[in-house]
Amino acid sequence: MAVTGDSAVFCRRIITNGSDVSSKNWVFRVSANPLRFGFNAEKLKGSKVKIGVRAAVELGVSKSLEGSLGLDVVIEGELREKGFLGLRKTKLVCTIGPACCSFEDLERLALAGMNVARFNMCHNTREWHRDVIRRIKRLNEEKGFCVSVMIDTEGSQHVIDHGAPSSVKAEDGSIWLFTTEKFEGSRPFTVQANYEGFSEGIVVGDELVIDGGMASFEVIEKIENGLRCKCIDPGLLLPRAKLSFWRNGKLVEKNQDLPTLSTKDWSDIEFGISERVDFIAMSFVNDADAIKQLKNYLSAKTPKPIRVLAKIESLESLHKLEEIVEVSDGIMVARGDLGVEIPLEQIPAVQQKITHVCRQLNKPVIVASQLLESMIEYPTPTRAEVADVSEAVRQYADALMLSGESAIGSYGQKALSVLRMTSSRMELWSREENQQNGLQQRQLGQSLPDVIAEQICNCSVEMANNLGVDAIFVYTKHGHMASLLSRNRPCPPVFAFTNDDSTRMAMNLQWGVMPFLVDLSDDMEANISKTIDLMKTKGMVKEGDAVLVVSDAIPSCGNPNVFQSIQVKTIV
Numbered sequence: 207m208a209v210t211g212d213s214a215v216f217c218r219r220i221i222t223n224g225s226d227v228s229s230k231n232w233v234f235r236v237s238a239n240p241l242r243f244g245f246n247a248e249k250l251k252g253s254k255v256k257i258g259v260r261a262a263v264e265l266g267v268s269k270s271l272e273g274s275l276g277l278d279v280v281i282e283g284e285l286r287e288k289g290f291l292g293l294r295k296t297k298l299v300c301t302i303g304p305a306c307c308s309f310e311d312l313e314r315l316a317l318a319g320m321n322v323a324r325f326n327m328c329h330n331t332r333e334w335h336r337d338v339i340r341r342i343k344r345l346n347e348e349k350g351f352c353v354s355v356m357i358d359t360e361g362s363q364h365v366i367d368h369g370a371p372s373s374v375k376a377e378d379g380s381i382w383l384f385t386t387e388k389f390e391g392s393r394p395f396t397v398q399a400n401y402e403g404f405s406e407g408i409v410v411g412d413e414l415v416i417d418g419g420m421a422s423f424e425v426i427e428k429i430e431n432g433l434r435c436k437c438i439d440p441g442l443l444l445p446r447a448k449l450s451f452w453r454n455g456k457l458v459e460k461n462q463d464l465p466t467l468s469t470k471d472w473s474d475i476e477f478g479i480s481e482r483v484d485f486i487a488m489s490f491v492n493d494a495d496a497i498k499q500l501k502n503y504l505s506a507k508t509p510k511p512i513r514v515l516a517k518i519e520s521l522e523s524l525h526k527l528e529e530i531v532e533v534s535d536g537i538m539v540a541r542g543d544l545g546v547e548i549p550l551e552q553i554p555a556v557q558q559k560i561t562h563v564c565r566q567l568n569k570p571v572i573v574a575s576q577l578l579e580s581m582i583e584y585p586t587p588t589r590a591e592v593a594d595v596s597e598a599v600r601q602y603a604d605a606l607m608l609s610g611e612s613a614i615g616s617y618g619q620k621a622l623s624v625l626r627m628t629s630s631r632m633e634l635w636s637r638e639e640n641q642q643n644g645l646q647q648r649q650l651g652q653s654l655p656d657v658i659a660e661q662i663c664n665c666s667v668e669m670a671n672n673l674g675v676d677a678i679f680v681y682t683k684h685g686h687m688a689s690l691l692s693r694n695r696p697c698p699p700v701f702a703f704t705n706d707d708s709t710r711m712a713m714n715l716q717w718g719v720m721p722f723l724v725d726l727s728d729d730m731e732a733n734i735s736k737t738i739d740l741m742k743t744k745g746m747v748k749e750g751d752a753v754l755v756v757s758d759a760i761p762s763c764g765n766p767n768v769f770q771s772i773q774v775k776t777i778v
């Protein structure tokens with residue numbers, strides 16, 4: 207039974223994994239055309255059936271819907287081993303690079319708790335990214351992990367390069383030429399800027415700062431194609447360094463003329479769509495329009511929702527923080543480039559502000575860059591790094607990210623363990639200190655149903671904390687109810703049941719939410735008893751466990767009533 211597509215996937219497993227498919231007509235959705243097949247399971251048992259890529263993904267969902275909970279194997283294992291309160295709430299993102307890209311490396315990261323794999327499109331070839339993304343998908347499919355895939359756009363950046371393969375030292379008082387002239391190789395005391403007009407608007411006396419403080423220069427003369435500068439703060443110039451200009455202690459903003467999405471970014475986005483990634487993180491977002499543009503494009507282009515994250519890494523984006531957060535599906539505090547545009551000592555306060563705004567506006571937030579930088583080279587972190595990670599967890603960031611530590615470092619897996627242990631420890635401490643309820647929630651909803659959903663979630667968390675239940679169960683189509691619960695940072699974990707695979711993958715970035723992929727019907731009571739039975743059979747809940755169940759379902763049978771409820775159930 208060959209369907210379209212060139213990738214071979216075998217559906218033998220769905221037939222032999224114990225599910226009864228004999229009486230079903232399976233619908234394989236290929237692009238917009240549903241193809242309906244009826245087949246006899248007995249006849250097919252053990253035979254290899256070739257189907258297309260898209261059909262395979264749909265089939266992956268169908269497979270999970272039959273008698274399975276579609277919960278990540280690592281979370282399942284932790285639940286059995288450590289119980290409900292032992293589940294880590296803070297999510298972990300790893301940048302994938304040459305040091306961790308084999309199937310075995312990726313499996314080790316998944317086992318060590320990676321929730322999201324990030325692909326930085328600045329580096330390496332598209333073929334490399336394609337192969338490694340497919341490895342992650344295969345890992346999920348074959349080994350029962352649930353690792354989401356994020357691509358991170360290159361964006362348009364102002365960079366300079368001295369042309370030498372490694373770093374070059376700039377001595378105090380030395381005179382350097384920064385030029386847009388193109389030449390091969392390197393010339394002494396000469397640095398190439400990658401864009402015309404880099405010196406436009408710059409005046410003699412301005413300060414040119416490399417990589418947020420690696421070295422600084424004073425502009426002493428404007429010349430054709432560039433600037434002559436004197437080093438006033440000696441240091442290192444790395445290949446492809448970033449630069450910023452300062453006047454009277456203030457940044458001279460020069461990013462506005464660059465497009466947020468370059469031609470290369472658009473083709474990377476096409477690539478992301480075709481590889482069915484879960485998240486696209488957009489670099490150097492300056493306002494809400496860029497995010498809206500991409501979201502509109504994606505919703506017209508692909509039926510599978512892809513979540514769009516805005517990276518906050520420019521001064522401009524800080525001025526427009528709220529409008530950006532409102533239209534995005536999540537935020538990354540990209541401290542690397544942010545540190546080029548604002549003084550480093552301001553970063554901790556800015557991080558705190560961004561995480562706060564994201565929580566208020568109910569958007570997941572990732573704290574990124576240099577969390578465990580020293581572990582690129584050393585097998586143990588500095589105490590200061592552990593303190594930085596702990597602070598992000600204390601602020602209730604949804605997720606923490608590794609960059610070079612996993613992409614090129616020798617101790618990526620160990621770095622991930624440090625994130626895992628540190629976040630678990632800090633979460634426990636926060637719980638013991640009873641700091642959970644610190645935040646006064648701003649009302650988000652405009653319509654009555656939205657306000658009701660929000661109130662139900664706020665009250666549910668308060669009840670769950672007060673009653674000391676073991677877990678909160680929520681049934682959610684797009685993940686909205688789950689996010690409203692997560693926003694309240696409850697003590698018990700939120701088990702979020704959805705029948706939408708893209709929702710499940712998106713919930714991987716949400717604090718304290720454990721995503722499940724299950725078959726859901728319009729009968730909410732049946733959904734609840736079915737999932738509880740299934741979890742009991744699998745030993746994930748047991749007699750005496752107490753769960754608080756939140757449901758919000760709009761019956762599709764023409765009944766306009768919204769059925770919402772909070773129930774507390776003791777497993778019998």
Ligand SMILES: Nc1ncnc2c1ncn2[C@@H]1O[C@H](COP(=O)(O)OP(=O)(O)O)[C@@H](O)[C@H]1O
Pocket residue numbers: 301302303304326328329330542609610611613614
């Ligand atoms: N896909 C990749 N292929 C090769 N090297 C990579 C890849 N992704 C990341 N790296 C390396 O890891 C380093 C840290 O990653 P990241 O912080 O994402 O990038 P950047 O340093 O460009 O901001 C990069 O500087 C680069 O050397």
Ligand SMILES: C=C(OP(=O)(O)O)C(=O)O
Pocket residue numbers: 326328358489519539540541542543544574575609
């Ligand atoms: C995460 C960041 O972006 P990138 O690694 O793509 O520069 C950052 O600047 O901190």
Ligand SMILES: [K+]
Pocket residue numbers: 326327328358359360361489
């Ligand atoms: K990037």
Ligand SMILES: [Mg+2]
Pocket residue numbers: 489519540542543
């Ligand atoms: Mg950046």
